[in-house]
Amino acid sequence: MKNDDQNKKKLKRVHPAAFGASLVVVALLSVGMTLLATHAAGPDVPTAESSSSAASSQSESAAISSSGIDYTKFESVYNTLMTTYYEEVDGEALMEGALSGMTEAVGDPYTEYLDLSDSANLNESIDASFEGIGAEVQKQGDNIMIVSPIAGSPAEKAGLLPNDIILKVDDQELNGLSLNEAVSYIRGEKGTQVVLTIQRGDSTFEVTITRDTIPVETVIYNLDKEDPTIGYVSITSFSTPTYEELVAAVEDLRSQGAKSFVFDVRQNPGGLLDGAITISNMFLEDGEVILQTEERNQEPVPVVADDASYGEFQITEPSVLLVDEGSASASEILAGALQESAELPIIGSKTFGKGTVQSVIPYADESELKLTIGKWLTPEGNWVHDKGLEPDVVVELPDYAYLLMINSSETYQQGDTSAEVENLEKVIEALEYEVGSADGYFDEDTTKAVEEFQADQDLEVNGVVTGDTALALITELRELIDANDTQYEEAVEYLKQ
Secondary structure, eight states: OBOHHHHHHHHHOOOTTTTSOOTTTSHHHHHOSOOBOOOOSSTTSOOHHHHHTTOOHHHHHHHHHHTTOOTHHHHHHHHHHHHHSSSOOOHHHHHHHHHHHHHHHTTOTTOEEEOHHHHHHHHHHHHTEEEEOOEEEEEETTEEEEEEEOTTSHHHHTTOOTTOEEEEETTEEOTTOOHHHHHHHHOOOTTOEEEEEEEETTEEEEEEEEOEEEEOOSEEEEEBSSOTTEEEEEEOOBOTTHHHHHHHHHHHHHHTTOOEEEEEOTTOOOBBHHHHHHHHHTTSOTTOEEEEEEETTOOOEEEEOOHHHHOSOOOOSOEEEEEOTTOOTHHHHHHHHHHHTSOOOEEESOOOOOOEEEEEEEOTTSOEEEEEEEEEEOTTSOOOTTTOOOOSEEOOOOGGGGOOOOOTTSOBOTTOBSHHHHHHHHHHHHTTOOOSOOSSBOOHHHHHHHHHHHHHTTOOOSSOBSHHHHHHHHHHHHHHHHHTOHHHHHHHHHHHO
């Protein structure tokens, strides 16, 4: 089992798919498990530069003309809306909408037009830093809830806690807003102040926070508590600093006595293609295939391990990799390389299935076009897109690991019937309190179970779930999940054998 320090770190780690979204990634709401081809060292890897070089306005016009499309219709619709629509129309908004519409018409969720805001968010997620208060947040019903403040951030220093609900940002109420909209109000330039109205249990208060630049760790690690010769390394995304962070983590663990490693890319939605390549290269010998890339009307091109191109750091100790349904894109490249070329065991559940590569074309106004430029294949030529990668050892987490959080701002009591009540009953059952039947009906058995839980937690015993009782249930469930990580336990047992 992982030690207590690791458990604490896991609660504070930032990764886009696991918690729905965070301030660091507005991130992957729009980037959405994108595998970005940037400046990879190998000549056979598609890059943003090579894609964008063909995107001049002249070549675009020629392509439209030669395709037989009458683009004067676009001009006509634009002019008609600007001159004839019964109210004044924002011409810039029309253009932005048209650009977004074109990319949507492709039917590929990973091809999209990024306006200035989306473009900035993408770049920040790649750089693994952002300006804001430094808190991981998620949508909870109609509310925005803090999952965890980032260690050392303004949010942590201000005393914000997991499960706090952000009701207002300055004078802007967040209730009912999308996560993306809420995050846009919370974030802001370094040095600016923001007043948050926070609901914690049954109390409401305001806190003033000065925003700052928030660097985000993409690698979290420590020694196993019971066997200090096993190092645990969680890679939460493939961003610009990830390679160096991983090198530092492995070197530190080695200095502490680690002789084998559990690497973890569960709930890692991916990131940079060159990050996946350089990290995969750590486990492979020169000449072994990392992946294959296949562009439009082209044959697949292998990308092979090469210390001279991708870095000389090597991991030769016995190792395993943990994956799950949240492991996507760059995470799947690493898993495929380790499974098929390095012949290292993959443990967990089937991965997400994201087998395409995107590139970003910047424009003069700092907007960008993110488009799919090809597919990637595993070393043996398998395409995992929409299928996922099967682990060598399939291990599922307990069912309660997939239960939803309880909305602490709502009230659940005897007589209520809903899907939320059913989820609540399953949480109580997981904590070993008897509810009779978890059928979505808050009956006398459920009331009695809640009262027993409240008594054990020194809370007001009233059989009603709201505020502090809901927060206590969430906390206990998180601790239960963390203490029963069946996938990690299997990895440790594998290494011990």
